[in-house]
Amino acid sequence: MLCQSNDELQLLVNQAREVIEDGNVADYIPALAKAEQNKLSVALFYPDGRLYSAGDTSENFTLQSISKVLALALALIDHGEEYVFQRVGKEPTGDPFNSIAKLETNKPSKPLNPMINAGALAVTHMIKGESVGHRFERLLEFIRCLSSNETISYNEEIAKSEYDTADLNRALAFFMKQHDVITENIEGLMDLYTKQCAIEMNCNDLARIGCVLAMDGRNPETDEQIIPVDVARICKTFMVTCGMYNASGEFAINVGIPAKSGVAGGIMGSIPKKCGIGIFGPSLDDKGNSIAGIRLLEMMSRQYSLSMF
Ligand SMILES: NC(=O)CC[C@H](N)C(=O)O
Numbered sequence: 001m002l003c004q005s006n007d008e009l010q011l012l013v014n015q016a017r018e019v020i021e022d023g024n025v026a027d028y029i030p031a032l033a034k035a036e037q038n039k040l041s042v043a044l045f046y047p048d049g050r051l052y053s054a055g056d057t058s059e060n061f062t063l064q065s066i067s068k069v070l071a072l073a074l075a076l077i078d079h080g081e082e083y084v085f086q087r088v089g090k091e092p093t094g095d096p097f098n099s100i101a102k103l104e105t106n107k108p109s110k111p112l113n114p115m116i117n118a119g120a121l122a123v124t125h126m127i128k129g130e131s132v133g134h135r136f137e138r139l140l141e142f143i144r145c146l147s148s149n150e151t152i153s154y155n156e157e158i159a160k161s162e163y164d165t166a167d168l169n170r171a172l173a174f175f176m177k178q179h180d181v182i183t184e185n186i187e188g189l190m191d192l193y194t195k196q197c198a199i200e201m202n203c204n205d206l207a208r209i210g211c212v213l214a215m216d217g218r219n220p221e222t223d224e225q226i227i228p229v230d231v232a233r234i235c236k237t238f239m240v241t242c243g244m245y246n247a248s249g250e251f252a253i254n255v256g257i258p259a260k261s262g263v264a265g266g267i268m269g270s271i272p273k274k275c276g277i278g279i280f281g282p283s284l285d286d287k288g289n290s291i292a293g294i295r296l297l298e299m300m301s302r303q304y305s306l307s308m309f
Pocket of ligand 1: 063064065066097098117162169197261262263264288
C-alpha cells in the first residue's frame with residue numbers, strides 16, 4: 001500500500017537526514033552555494049487530490065535539470081517527435097551531465113539525449129516564440145499549468161549567477177552551433193536556458209507535476225490533457241534511462257521509478273498511474289543527485305513496493 005499519512009513520511013525524512021552530512025551543496029553556480037545543506041522535504045500527490053508531505057515543505061528551490069523534462073515536453077508539442085529527435089538523440093551517456101566528450105565523438109554531431117546539458121540546450125533552442133522573452137513566458141505558463149500554480153516564477157539571482165558563470169554550457173552551445181544543431185544567437189539561448197533552470201517552486205508543486213506525468217499528461221483534477229500521451233511516455237522513459245545522470249542505472253535497480261533530479265537538490269518522481277513525488281534536499285552526492293533525496297526514495301521504494309521492474 002502507498003503512503004497514507006504525513007507521519008509516515010516524517011519518519012522516513014528523519015532517517016534520510018542521517019546521510020545529509022555525507023554530501024555537499026552545489027557551488028559551481030555561485031548563488032546555489034548559499035543553500036542550507038540541512039533542508040529536506042518530500043511531498044506525494046495522488047490523482048484523487050490527496051497530498052502528503054513532510055520536512056521543510058514550504059522551502060522553494062530552483063528546478064535546474066528537472067526543467068529539462070518540461071522543456072522537452074514543450075519542444076515535442078511544438079515540433080513533434082521526428083523534428084526533435086533529428087536534433088537530439090535517445091541514448092544514455094554514462095558521462096557526467098555537463099560532459100563535452102561525446103559531442104565530438106558522436107557522428108553526425110548531435111547531443112546523445114535531452115537530459116544532459118548539451119541535449120537540453122538543443123531542446124531549449126527548439127522552444128517556439130517570437131523572442132527569448134516570449135519563449136520563456138510560454139515555458140513558464142506551461143509549468144504553471146502543470147503545477148496548477150499561477151504564482152510560479154523564476155529566481156533572478158540564481159539565473160544571473162548561472163548566466164555569468166556558464167562558460168562550459170556556452171562552449172557546448174557554440175560547438176553545436178558550429179555543427180548546425182543550434183542556429184540562434186548563443187547569448188539569447190543562455191539567457192533563456194539559465195532562466196529555465198532557475199524556475200522556482202516547492203516540493204508540493206513538483207509532486208503535482210510528477211502526478212500529471214504519472215497520469216499520462218492529464219491533470220487529474222481538471223481532466224485537462226496538458227501533455228499528449230505519447231509525449232508524457234517519452235518524458236518518463238528518458239527519466240528512467242537518463243534522469244539521474246550517470247547514476248540512472250543504479251537508481252533504476254535501487255528505486256525503480258521514473259525520476260529527474262537537479263543540482264539545486266530537487267527530484268521529481270512519477271509513478272505511472274499512481275502518484276507524483278517532489279523532493280528537495282540540497283546536499284548532493286558526487287554525481288550531483290540529492291543524497292538524502294535518493295536515500296528517501298530508496299526507503300520509500302522498499303516500504304511501498306514502488307519499483308516498476
Ligand atoms: N544538473 C543540473 O541540474 C544542471 C543544471 C544547471 N543549470 C547547468 O546547466 O549546469
